[in-house]
Amino acid sequence: MLISVVTPEDFDYSASISFLEIRDQLPSIDPESLTRQDVLAILLHLFHQKPGFADRGHDANNTETAWVNAYLFRLNLGSDDQGLQGYVVECIGSSVDRMAELR
Template identity: 70%
Template sequence: MELQYCNAQRNLSLRSVNKHSINSSVIPEDFDYSASISMMDVRENLPFVDPENLSPQDVLEILLHLFRQKPGFVDRGHEVNNKETAWVNAFLFRLKPGIDHDGMEAFVVESIGSSVDRMANLR
């Protein structure tokens, strides 16, 4: 009986370790999600997106466009959220309107938080 209990505990422990190692390899801790894009660049690079009137899908498209330009980015899952935010790799990001260093209207990516439940479901 005690041997069965020990084996059950060992299997539980191994599953926890495997799940943790999978999640930590999915999202590199050192990946830099910081990014910005001018509204003019949005119009040029994503002509189907109106930066003055973003839909939830537009927000996601802009975020993915920016992140795909960064070396080492791997899209493990994404989801629309609303007209300001979207989920990418279990992190919630906001496109914050502002002015860039050249004085042009732009969007700056702001990380709002993450979801452990979404991390568990990443591909």
């Protein structure tokens, strides 16, 4: 069951990353041609950099979205804080079923 646009309240999942940062910090990923696993790797990389993040469960979904802690996140093509081409993280929903399965 997918619940429409929900924003996680216990952790700030907002983030962005430039193509340059992806090439530098995640050299095995081509930022212009993401796979399902790449999307998940980028999201986890960004979230692990934030204090207080606890990975309680994640799953690759498709070449734009992935599940982390029962929330579905999308990488939107855009610009980072410095105006460089990259991705901006958007929370697009959550799953009650996935929340019940969290560690």
